[in-house]
Amino acid sequence: MCGTGKFKVLWGLETSAACPRCGNFEDHLHVPHCRAASARAEWDRRTAAFSAWLDLQLTGPSIKIAILQLLQGVRTPPSFPRRTISSSVRPAFLAQQVIGSQGLLEGCIALSWLPLQQQHYDKIRCCRSVSLWASRLSQQLISIGFYMWEQRNSVQHSDDNIQLRERHSTVNEGFHSQFDMGPDDLPKEIQPMLTCRQQVLCKLLVDKEEWLKLLCQERRDFRRSMKAQRRSLRTIFSPGP
Numbered sequence: 351m352c353g354t355g356k357f358k359v360l361w362g363l364e365t366s367a368a369c370p371r372c373g374n375f376e377d378h379l380h381v382p383h384c385r386a387a388s389a390r391a392e393w394d395r396r397t398a399a400f401s402a403w404l405d406l407q408l409t410g411p412s413i414k415i416a417i418l419q420l421l422q423g424v425r426t427p428p429s430f431p432r433r434t435i436s437s438s439v440r441p442a443f444l445a446q447q448v449i450g451s452q453g454l455l456e457g458c459i460a461l462s463w464l465p466l467q468q469q470h471y472d473k474i475r476c477c478r479s480v481s482l483w484a485s486r487l488s489q490q491l492i493s494i495g496f497y498m499w500e501q502r503n504s505v506q507h508s509d510d511n512i513q514l515r516e517r518h519s520t521v522n523e524g525f526h527s528q529f530d531m532g533p534d535d536l537p538k539e540i541q542p543m544l545t546c547r548q549q550v551l552c553k554l555l556v557d558k559e560e561w562l563k564l565l566c567q568e569r570r571d572f573r574r575s576m577k578a579q580r581r582s583l584r585t586i587f588s589p590g591p
């Protein structure tokens with residue numbers, strides 16, 4: 351449970367569960383899975399850094415290929431062509447598959463990786479602790495998910511936010527149509543609000559929304575009252591039975 355679109359709707363904080371990056375339904379699984387270009391770029395950046403980290407930790411090459419492939423399962427469908435997994439790491443690969451790609455991203459690693467990595471350390475005559483390798487591996491994986499969440503939040507609080515873009519576009523459309531309709535069917539005291547297009551255009555989004563709401567309401571009321579006046583005049587001046 352975290353502040354994704356799904357829970358914000360459940361908590362009554364938002365009316366839409368749309369992802370701020372792509373506009374699709376957002377739950378916690380969607381955060382690393384999002385198809386938006388900015389999410390893809392962040393994922394590529396983080397997995398490239400993770401791959402470099404695996405090398406730095408002298409991870410067995412077959413282990414590295416298998417883990418990276420499983421991690422890609424978070425975003426890539428299983429039918430996507432994959433690299434061949436070495437038979438020596440296949441049991442660990444299958445054990446990790448049972449946990450799942452999302453589990454891997456959340457730092458849940460299969461125990462079967464540890465003896466394999468130990469074998470690799472022995473082969474290259476390295477005295478590093480395999481427990482420490484596993485612990486750091488888990489932290490690295492969790493941090494990828496965390497960075498995906500951070501990137502999502504940076505979009506949520508920027509002008510690139512899809513909901514914000516939609517609000518901008520709706521208000522701008524309404525703004526231009528108000529100016530195009532002109533001030534004729536507005537009360538005299540409201541007409542000066544349509545004096546300078548540029549002045550209104552420079553306002554903040556919330557101010558523009560307020561401006562638009564007021565003008566729409568005033569125009570509606572004025573038209574309604576004019577219609578009522580015309581109707582009553584017709585009644586007065588129409589010939590009697």
Ligand SMILES: [Zn+2]
Nearest residue numbers: 369371372384
């Ligand atoms: Zn998305």
